Amino acid sequence: MSKTIQEINEKLKKGKAVVFTAEEAVQMAKEQGVAECAKKIDVVTAATFGAMCSSGAVLNFGHSEPPIRMSEITLNGVEAYGGLAAVDTYIGATQPGKNTGIEYGGAHVIEDLIAGKEVELVARSCGSDCYTRKDIKTNISLADMNQAYIFNPRNAYQNYAAATNTTKKTKRTYMGTLLANMGNITYSTSGEMSPLLKDPKLRTIGIGTRILLCGGEGYVVFEGTQAINKATELPSGDMHYAGYTLAVMGDMKGMSSEYIKAATFEGYGVSMYVGIGVPIPVIDEDMMADLAVPNEKLYTYVCDYGFSSRSREEIKRVSYAQLRSGQVEIGAKKIRTAPLSSLFKARKIAGELKEKLLDGSFEMTQPAAMLPHRDSMNVLNIKGEK
Amino acid sequence: MENKCIKIGLTFPPEKADKPIVTNLVKYGLTFNILRAYISPGKTGNIILEISGSDDDIKRSLEYIEAQGIVVKIYTDSVIHYEEKCMHCGACTSVCPSGALVMNKETWELEFNMDKCLLCGHCVRACPARAIKSFDEAII
Numbered sequence: 001m002s003k004t005i006q007e008i009n010e011k012l013k014k015g016k017a018v019v020f021t022a023e024e025a026v027q028m029a030k031e032q033g034v035a036e037c038a039k040k041i042d043v044v045t046a047a048t049f050g051a052m053c054s055s056g057a058v059l060n061f062g063h064s065e066p067p068i069r070m071s072e073i074t075l076n077g078v079e080a081y082g083g084l085a086a087v088d089t090y091i092g093a094t095q096p097g098k099n100t101g102i103e104y105g106g107a108h109v110i111e112d113l114i115a116g117k118e119v120e121l122v123a124r125s126c127g128s129d130c131y132t133r134k135d136i137k138t139n140i141s142l143a144d145m146n147q148a149y150i151f152n153p154r155n156a157y158q159n160y161a162a163a164t165n166t167t168k169k170t171k172r173t174y175m176g177t178l179l180a181n182m183g184n185i186t187y188s189t190s191g192e193m194s195p196l197l198k199d200p201k202l203r204t205i206g207i208g209t210r211i212l213l214c215g216g217e218g219y220v221v222f223e224g225t226q227a228i229n230k231a232t233e234l235p236s237g238d239m240h241y242a243g244y245t246l247a248v249m250g251d252m253k254g255m256s257s258e259y260i261k262a263a264t265f266e267g268y269g270v271s272m273y274v275g276i277g278v279p280i281p282v283i284d285e286d287m288m289a290d291l292a293v294p295n296e297k298l299y300t301y302v303c304d305y306g307f308s309s310r311s312r313e314e315i316k317r318v319s320y321a322q323l324r325s326g327q328v329e330i331g332a333k334k335i336r337t338a339p340l341s342s343l344f345k346a347r348k349i350a351g352e353l354k355e356k357l358l359d360g361s362f363e364m365t366q367p368a369a370m371l372p373h374r375d376s377m378n379v380l381n382i383k384g385e386k
Numbered sequence: 387m388e389n390k391c392i393k394i395g396l397t398f399p400p401e402k403a404d405k406p407i408v409t410n411l412v413k414y415g416l417t418f419n420i421l422r423a424y425i426s427p428g429k430t431g432n433i434i435l436e437i438s439g440s441d442d443d444i445k446r447s448l449e450y451i452e453a454q455g456i457v458v459k460i461y462t463d464s465v466i467h468y469e470e471k472c473m474h475c476g477a478c479t480s481v482c483p484s485g486a487l488v489m490n491k492e493t494w495e496l497e498f499n500m501d502k503c504l505l506c507g508h509c510v511r512a513c514p515a516r517a518i519k520s521f522d523e524a525i526i
Contacts, residue, residue: 049473049512083518103516176477177512261416261473263514271514273473338480342473343494 017382027378038288047349050341054154068133070123093272105270106261158196172267191320206367212277215259218250277353295320398431471517
């Protein structure tokens with residue numbers, strides 16, 4: 001038995017397709033088995049809502065009269081990139097404000113714009129014969145702009161190490177506040193709802209896959225930065241997948257501030273919670289087998305974030321079911337766990353995508369190209385240093 | 387008579403910061419738990435207490451404390467969880483020492499129980515969305 005995306009889209013149009021959220025599909029597979037699910041289900045919606053630092057927005061302001069070629073740009077006091085054409089810019093989510101620091105940064109500007117608020121645009125230029133204006137100060141909203149789209153180079157991490165801290169001092173990290181002496185563990189993956197854990201071999205998600213991005217229509221546009229295919233077979237036969245990422249884009253004008261949230265990580269910096277929903281077509285039974293994998297059989301490592309190193313010590317492999325139980329045992333110690341990504345929001349996104357597929361307002365796309373396989377990731381060697 | 391348990395904040399003026407006053411609450415029939423106590427560089431003293439006793443005993447002891455020139459604040463909602471700003475990520479639950487902030491394991495929504503709150507204020511700084519606030523400088 002196998003189905004194409006086109007065939008499933010036809011079924012959706014006729015109102016005959018069956019769409020389940022990832023959690024519903026996992027539950028049904030536990031009750032009825034993978035083969036039965038493969039026959040019954042056409043699409044499974046996966047979703048995640050977590051902090052994704054490698055995010056930002058491309059904006060075009062339109063031209064003033066007389067025009068300016070903006071080179072130093074701030075939006076609500078947050079610096080945006082001035083090295084593109086006259087009135088194009090890119091604002092990065094993690095950029096702290098010049099006066100507001102990490103309490104209000106790039107992600108906050110993006111969230112405010114999506115919420116429909118005006119932001120203050122200040123820009124300077126050295127001026128030229130064709131762009132005589134040297135400075136500008138005005139308020140601008142999303143509706144005033146020409147194009148405004150999210151372009152996130154690394155989102156939707158397939159899997160992410162859970163964090164703990166073995167040192168004697170509290171550490172403030174992008175994985176939250178980590179208490180001394182392994183006082184807590186934080187984790188940040190939606191587990192059995194996570195898009196790239198549900199399609200771990202990248203059989204259906206590719207370049208051009210239409211997704212829900214921050215509540216609006218978006219696309220997978222490339223492999224994400226630092227993408228790597230890691231797959232380890234455990235003695236139990238379960239697979240431990242990790243490492244792949246997606247670059248995504250989407251029109252900010254269709255987005256909802258319910259599915260994007262600026263974040264301040266104390267002692268670390270600004271980040272942005274991004275909501276992503278991905279429809280995964282049940283093209284065959286093997287696909288359904290991957291979609292059916294529950295939290296009990298999805299794994300990550302608890303790593304030591306107490307030290308600053310690009311390779312962190314992997315302390316223990318744990319399942320997402322263990323992490324979600326609220327407690328993980330390491331040695332003789334029972335350690336409290338806490339999520340950082342919102343499962344509540346991920347569920348809402350998966351549910352909303354399911355509704356959109358069923359009511360015909362969201363059609364699945366055939367990828368224009370599949371995502372490349374990456375065996376390794378480079379590190380930055382400091383040349384000349386002994 | 388039924389015992390009541392409330393959380394209070396005491397601000398001692400500099401000339402009283404070194405006086406043993408809280409210990410006298412025992413004489414009014416109260417039990418107390420010191421949640422936080424410190425003296426600032428300007429010698430103003432702050433104590434956050436959980437006290438329990440009958441309504442009458444609590445009333446009489448608060449009158450006694452105020453008569454000593456100490457400012458009393460009764461905490462009912464001094465740590466505020468703004469639900470509309472909360473994205474239910476769970477970051478605050480990782481630093482909450484008393485289990486006042488927990489995730490509901492069915493809905494994965496954040497639940498806040500003020501009765502269990504020790505007013506430590508760790509959640510205020512740990513919340514990435516700044517959805518937990520305190521207006522009391524003694525807490526943050």
